[in-house]
Amino acid sequence: MELSQIIPHIEALIFASDKPLVNTELVELLNNAMGFIEDRATIEQVDAAINGIQEKYAAEFYAFELKQSGGGWQFLTKKEYHKTVAQLNGDKFLKRLSIAALETLAIIAYKQPITKSEIESIRGVNCDYAVQKLLEKDLIIITGRNEEAVGKPLIYGTSKSFMDYFGINSTDDLPKISEVLMEELVQATMVNHGAVEEIMVNETTEEPTEESIIESVENADVVLAVTTEGEIVEDKQIKEKEDDTSES
Structure with a gap:
């Protein structure tokens, strides 16, 4: 299958998807869409197509670009246009996390998996409210319980929404x-x-x-x-x- 055939389909899939798509998902979706034909799309072709799409939308006359964020590929507005797009979403788009929430989120991001008592021992203050707000915003999730600790406390970690919110592909992209x-x-x-x-x-x-x-x-x-x-x-x-x- 030629790349010129694959690229428009990949663009359409990423544009229409409500979640980030990884290359293996794109291969499966492409082949399902094309039906039972002998010339099937391969992971190598999708990799090459993604590189071509990235180069295409990197041009300055496009207001958006293809970025790997939240665990997969998404079309995202370029940073030069963030303030313009913010007008469409009003205050909800412009709301920021409080200092307490950011501190708590940073501790969880770097120390996960971590319990609430461990977070509080680092911050030195109670973090019930901050943890609850982060859970409501789907920036953190409960990943289980610490079976070895007294009371078997809940364990927290960052969510896929966290990566999407901060425009990173994994926690490995966090600054050292x-x-x-x-x-x-x-x-x-x-x-x-x-x-x-x-x-x-x-x-x-x-x-x-x-x-x-x-x-x-x-x-x-x-x-x-x-x-x-x-x-x-x-x-x-x-x-x-x-x-x-x-x-x-």
């Missing part, structure tokens, strides 16, 4: 914790014993590791940060260090 830490600290300037040490990531210096950044922060006497207005402000109180020689 070390990457987040480096992004937060990369512009910090630390003063240690009167010497200024800048943490910078560029083409001419070796990229710092998560451990080296944390160690530098912990050992710094003063941590200075640059605000968005360009003002240098003290980000930490001066840390007092013990001086054994002065005490003796």
